[in-house]
Amino acid sequence: MRFIFNPATLKFRLTVLVIGLVLLATCALTFVSLYLAERQMRDVIGSQQVALLSSAAAYIDADLEARQTLLKTLREELGRTDGKPGGGLQTFLEAHAGLRDEFFNVLVFDSSGTMLANMNDRRTNNTVNFGKRAYFTDTVAAREGVISRPFKSALSGKPVILITEPLYDADGKLIFMLGGAIDLQRPRFFGQLSSLGSGASGYLFMLTGDGTVIHHPDKGRILQRVQDEPGGVTPSTRAALDGFEGWVEGPTKSGVRALITYKRLRKTDWIVGAVYPVDEAFTPLIRMRPTALLASVAVAALAGLAGWLAILRLLRPLAALRRHVAGIADGSENIEVFNVRRRDEFGELSRAFFTLSQQRREAEVKLEAQARTDILTGIDNRRMFEETFAAALARAARTNSSVALAYLDIDHFKAINDTCGHKAGDEVLVEFAKRLRAAVRATDSVARLAGDEFVAIFEGVSNDAEPAILAAKILDIARTPFLAAGKQLQVTTSVGIAIGGGDSSMEEYLALSDEALYNAKDAGRNRFALRRLDTAVPLVARVRVPAADTGR
Numbered sequence: 001m002r003f004i005f006n007p008a009t010l011k012f013r014l015t016v017l018v019i020g021l022v023l024l025a026t027c028a029l030t031f032v033s034l035y036l037a038e039r040q041m042r043d044v045i046g047s048q049q050v051a052l053l054s055s056a057a058a059y060i061d062a063d064l065e066a067r068q069t070l071l072k073t074l075r076e077e078l079g080r081t082d083g084k085p086g087g088g089l090q091t092f093l094e095a096h097a098g099l100r101d102e103f104f105n106v107l108v109f110d111s112s113g114t115m116l117a118n119m120n121d122r123r124t125n126n127t128v129n130f131g132k133r134a135y136f137t138d139t140v141a142a143r144e145g146v147i148s149r150p151f152k153s154a155l156s157g158k159p160v161i162l163i164t165e166p167l168y169d170a171d172g173k174l175i176f177m178l179g180g181a182i183d184l185q186r187p188r189f190f191g192q193l194s195s196l197g198s199g200a201s202g203y204l205f206m207l208t209g210d211g212t213v214i215h216h217p218d219k220g221r222i223l224q225r226v227q228d229e230p231g232g233v234t235p236s237t238r239a240a241l242d243g244f245e246g247w248v249e250g251p252t253k254s255g256v257r258a259l260i261t262y263k264r265l266r267k268t269d270w271i272v273g274a275v276y277p278v279d280e281a282f283t284p285l286i287r288m289r290p291t292a293l294l295a296s297v298a299v300a301a302l303a304g305l306a307g308w309l310a311i312l313r314l315l316r317p318l319a320a321l322r323r324h325v326a327g328i329a330d331g332s333e334n335i336e337v338f339n340v341r342r343r344d345e346f347g348e349l350s351r352a353f354f355t356l357s358q359q360r361r362e363a364e365v366k367l368e369a370q371a372r373t374d375i376l377t378g379i380d381n382r383r384m385f386e387e388t389f390a391a392a393l394a395r396a397a398r399t400n401s402s403v404a405l406a407y408l409d410i411d412h413f414k415a416i417n418d419t420c421g422h423k424a425g426d427e428v429l430v431e432f433a434k435r436l437r438a439a440v441r442a443t444d445s446v447a448r449l450a451g452d453e454f455v456a457i458f459e460g461v462s463n464d465a466e467p468a469i470l471a472a473k474i475l476d477i478a479r480t481p482f483l484a485a486g487k488q489l490q491v492t493t494s495v496g497i498a499i500g501g502g503d504s505s506m507e508e509y510l511a512l513s514d515e516a517l518y519n520a521k522d523a524g525r526n527r528f529a530l531r532r533l534d535t536a537v538p539l540v541a542r543v544r545v546p547a548a549d550t551g552r
């Protein structure tokens, strides 16, 4: 739990990253899939609409043709009576009651356009002339039947189209013209079409090639030209009027986004169109969206969980590394725990830790040694001397034995520096230390305290004669001249030795040996003086004859 709510941890951040990425990826994938599915679906629906509209167009073509055929049959029947049917034209028409199923009205005009008979209202016969109407003049010009543009009937006031069939005599003179009117508001003609509309709100409509509405669910638009309607022509209808056939996605006049399909009729320049609102067309997909998104979130959650577990597992070595660092810090573990064989980054990190720690340890050891070594001569320095001498005193106290401390000072060393130079003085100091080291036993310790002052510690001194022998040995190390700055230098030293047991302090030893050294110096140098810590009086003051001074 601590991990979950600790945003500072790498685990937390990695987990959040993994979950975030997975969520992003799955959501993006879902959106892309839905988008592609929608596109695919749109293509399929568009193709379906085209197929639907093609059959609707074929149906209308066939329907118009059937009505034309019906009128042609009527014309031929009339023709067989030479235009003089028994009982007159009106009776002739009324005898064909079946015409009512196909036409709103059937009319007969004479060659000038005067209406001679009609099925709806015989009282209007011979009262109106339609000779100037486009359908009449077009038929006369074409010498065959036409399908008129839609217009408002002068007789009924309804929007209609008229199918005409002219009847000529043997000389080719127009005798009669038959006209079959179709009421554009009557559902019978387009009833079949209306039922072809897709979905609950999809519908079919029909326009003439010049944009006049022939059929539309909104009856008020019939006979209107789309160009003249408020809002003008939609881009898709504009394209259809210019010859486009097929489907597009675009807005309808009322602003609804829809798949709109257009198809031209074969028999006339009419355009039949279908509107299928996008929302309805994609209802299954739109309904599926939340489910798909929910599913993708669930997948992301599972993937995130798996990622989290994987991260926990992958980062386990890091936790171990952290434990080891803590273990080493509190001393419960050894640095060797870092020396692992793993081949991954954690292994590399661990080994890098190991190497670094080793180097640090070595540097510490080196520093430790340097802190106890005199840099110039390489023998112990004052600090090391103090530790060594304290240990020697402790041993002497334990074994109840004696310790001798020899305090040495090179005679007139300042003069060497002054006459031969400081560097030559250094060379003498280095050589002096070397000879001193060689003169004593391996178990004895020598150190340089400062300048030209040296000390030697002798443990287990059994009698007073032994320190004197050691002191003489020390005096002897200077017997051979020193080579410094290319010159042979005759060097002597004075030695003060303090002898005592383990019960005396280092300070007492140092003070007494220093005093003895002064005694030796005072006595003329190149000699030693022995002092016992318990008597504090000189025991021995042996004088060596100074060697000939060759260098000064």
Ligand SMILES: Nc1nc2c(ncn2[C@@H]2O[C@H](COP(=O)(O)OP(=O)(O)OP(=O)(O)O)[C@@H](O)[C@H]2O)c(=O)[nH]1
Pocket (backbone or CB within 6 Å): 376, 409, 410, 411, 412, 413, 414, 415, 417, 421, 422, 423, 424, 425, 426, 429, 450, 451, 452, 521, 525
């Ligand atoms: N070359 C060199 N000289 C040093 C070093 N340390 C101290 N000295 C010099 O050593 C000299 C020590 O002189 P002292 O011991 O005081 O006097 P001295 O000339 O030896 O005379 P006595 O001890 O009385 O015989 C001083 O001149 C210091 O400057 C060093 O590391 N190298």
